[in-house]
Amino acid sequence: RQGYGGAVSLAELGRCTWVFLHTLATQFPENPTKQQQRDAKELMMILTRIYPCKECAEHLTTVIEANPPKTSSGSEFSQWMCQIHNSVNRSIGKPEFPCRRVDMRWGSMNCEGNVCNLKGRPFRP
Template identity: 40%
Template sequence: SGPNDCPVDSEQLGQATWTFLHTMAAYYPERPSPSQMESMRTFLSTFSQFYPCWYCADAFREDMEINPPQVASRRKLSQWLCERHNVVNVRLGKGVFDCAKVDERWRDGPADGRCD
């Protein structure tokens, strides 16, 4: 929506932000140190205060209170984030993403090698 030198709308912001968040989770350590786990918790809490779609941020903070970040491993963080994104998908009437495919989507690419 709009030429690409225009400020982003909440859809473009969402796509760019999910790309960043899922990719960050896909490359999070398999065995994070206690300090890396604490930093990730802090990052997510800070992110949810300043994400510049306010109603999105409010809903994300509420969801995180019920479902606190799982920062113990790359796999746990990736799955947790996939579930959080699905909560938003359902709220918006979009299809639910199969979280078994999160590494294929955000890290490994499809088996046919077309993304290599």
């Protein structure tokens, strides 16, 4: 990938994945459909199988077994995601993040006209 920014490091992959996961969780509808709840759970289970870092995927499996995905509301899902990230933080010696601040950190997206925001929109497959 020379000339394209170099090889992707595990730290970069991790940071980008957390951006995606926390953004998804804070944008998740407060009243999700059954399908959306299933999709969110399945997404996390898929990561335990194909996240491209074996140690991380195995680690995520253990973390999720101890604390299965909570997807019955947007606030529950984003708090759960914060807890999961904190479990990973603890195990690799990083400081814990205060989960009450998760909306402040991840709750807004920089895109015009609310086009990124699932909240309040009916789910269309």
